[in-house]
Amino acid sequence: MATEAAKEESGLVFHPMDQFIIKPFFGDGSEVAWYTVTNATVWMFLAVIATFLLLVLGSSKRSVIPSRMQSVAELAYGFVYKMVEDICGKDGVKYFPYIMTLFMFIVCANFLGLIPTSFTPTSHFAVTVVLALAVFLTVTILGFVKNGASFLSLFWVASAPLALRPILAIIELISYFVRPVSHSIRLAGNVMAGHAVIKVFAGFAALTAVSPIAIVGITAMYGLEVLVSFIQAYVFTILTCVYLKDALHPHH
Amino acid sequence: MATETNSAEAASAPGMPQLDFSTWGNQIFWLILALIAIYLILSRVALPRIGAVLAERAGTITNDLAAAEDLKAKAVEAEEAYNKALADARAEAQRIVDEAKAEIKGELDVAIAKADAEIAAKAAESEKAISEIRASALENVKVVAKDTAKEIVAAFGGKADAKTITAAVTARMKG
Numbered sequence: 512m513a514t515e516a517a518k519e520e521s522g523l524v525f526h527p528m529d530q531f532i533i534k535p536f537f538g539d540g541s542e543v544a545w546y547t548v549t550n551a552t553v554w555m556f557l558a559v560i561a562t563f564l565l566l567v568l569g570s571s572k573r574s575v576i577p578s579r580m581q582s583v584a585e586l587a588y589g590f591v592y593k594m595v596e597d598i599c600g601k602d603g604v605k606y607f608p609y610i611m612t613l614f615m616f617i618v619c620a621n622f623l624g625l626i627p628t629s630f631t632p633t634s635h636f637a638v639t640v641v642l643a644l645a646v647f648l649t650v651t652i653l654g655f656v657k658n659g660a661s662f663l664s665l666f667w668v669a670s671a672p673l674a675l676r677p678i679l680a681i682i683e684l685i686s687y688f689v690r691p692v693s694h695s696i697r698l699a700g701n702v703m704a705g706h707a708v709i710k711v712f713a714g715f716a717a718l719t720a721v722s723p724i725a726i727v728g729i730t731a732m733y734g735l736e737v738l739v740s741f742i743q744a745y746v747f748t749i750l751t752c753v754y755l756k757d758a759l760h761p762h763h
Numbered sequence: 764m765a766t767e768t769n770s771a772e773a774a775s776a777p778g779m780p781q782l783d784f785s786t787w788g789n790q791i792f793w794l795i796l797a798l799i800a801i802y803l804i805l806s807r808v809a810l811p812r813i814g815a816v817l818a819e820r821a822g823t824i825t826n827d828l829a830a831a832e833d834l835k836a837k838a839v840e841a842e843e844a845y846n847k848a849l850a851d852a853r854a855e856a857q858r859i860v861d862e863a864k865a866e867i868k869g870e871l872d873v874a875i876a877k878a879d880a881e882i883a884a885k886a887a888e889s890e891k892a893i894s895e896i897r898a899s900a901l902e903n904v905k906v907v908a909k910d911t912a913k914e915i916v917a918a919f920g921g922k923a924d925a926k927t928i929t930a931a932v933t934a935r936m937k938g
């Protein structure tokens with residue numbers, strides 16, 4: 512911050528990415544060992560607490576006529592449950608808790624990250640890559656366990672002309688392995704970009720002439736980010752369901 | 764301005780904190796813990812509870828709907844019974860009315876017949892009385908005529924015997 516003050520005389524200063532720096536939450540050091548409690552750790556566990564508050568405390572009364580909190584909890588439950596059931600079918604329902612876990616973590620982390628000066632764990636590739644790889648590996652292993660070698664028919668498009676099938680198989684294979692990449696980068700990229708843009712607008716707000724526009728821009732971006740926070744959680748979850756469906760029913 | 768931004772970014776160490784792989788281990792470790800925590804919360808407590816609440820509500824709604832259906836059927840039944848009772852009552856009333864009418868008519872007929880008979884008897888009696896009166900009148904006329912005729916004959920100076928006068932009066936009255 513001291514160097515920032517020095518730069519300020521020369522004009523605009525942009526540090527849009529500084530908000531993503533991971534630093535220890537307790538103490539001043541910048542050393543991050545694998546066990547250090549960092550700002551990322553704190554906000555991940557705030558997401559856990561938010562999930563707990565919403566789904567456990569919200570439903571603690573078990574009332575037939577729900578309170579507001581219980582309505583939201585039931586809405587979240589119904590939303591993901593219906594998604595899993597619609598896409599994966601009846602036999603996909605037993606994986607519902609795993610998918611609900613992903614959804615609740617992402618949606619809570621995204622929304623908590625919208626609090627000013629907070630930190631967004633889902634803006635980090637480390638987090639989204641783990642999530643996406645977990646889905647990818649689970650789905651692939653599940654596909655082979657459930658279907659054996661016939662899981663490979665996922666890549667062999669039986670409805671296409673015979674001559675095209677090898678080419679399609681290569682394309683399908685590549686697209687299959689690109690899945691975790693797009694799956695993880697989509698989420699982190701969206702969240703990160705939105706937060707960075709807000710920071711850039713905030714940088715412009717220091718200039719008196721454009722500050723009203725900058726503030727309007729921040730407001731508009733914030734509104735968009737609220738939307739993105741939910742939509743990206745939804746997209747991540749629905750893609751997980753689609754991949755899971757491929758594992759359960761690989762035949763086109 | 765662009766160079767300034769770049770130099771400022773360069774000053775704040777990593778261009779993208781996301782690509783600072785030294786923090787990945789830390790994030791992955793805590794992420795896995797957080798996910799396990801959420802999974803345990805969801806699978807042990809939250810999801811069974813919410814599922815149970817939703818199932819209970821669905822059950823309650825189904826039961827209530829069935830009960831409503833039941834009550835509706837009962838209402839229809841009651842209405843039918845009411846209508847039937849109403850129709851029965853109407854038929855009964857009609858029957859009573861008919862009976863009463865028939866009874867009254869019978870009584871009336873008897874009374875009329877009786878009255879007719881009385882009227883006929885009275886008429887016959889009256890007729891008899893009238894004919895008696897008429898006969899006695901005739902008699903009186905005959906007597907008066909004889910007397911008158913005897914007086915007239917006497918007045919003219921004649922002397923008529925009763926037999927002739929009676930014969931003459933009787934012949935005149937017939938004529």
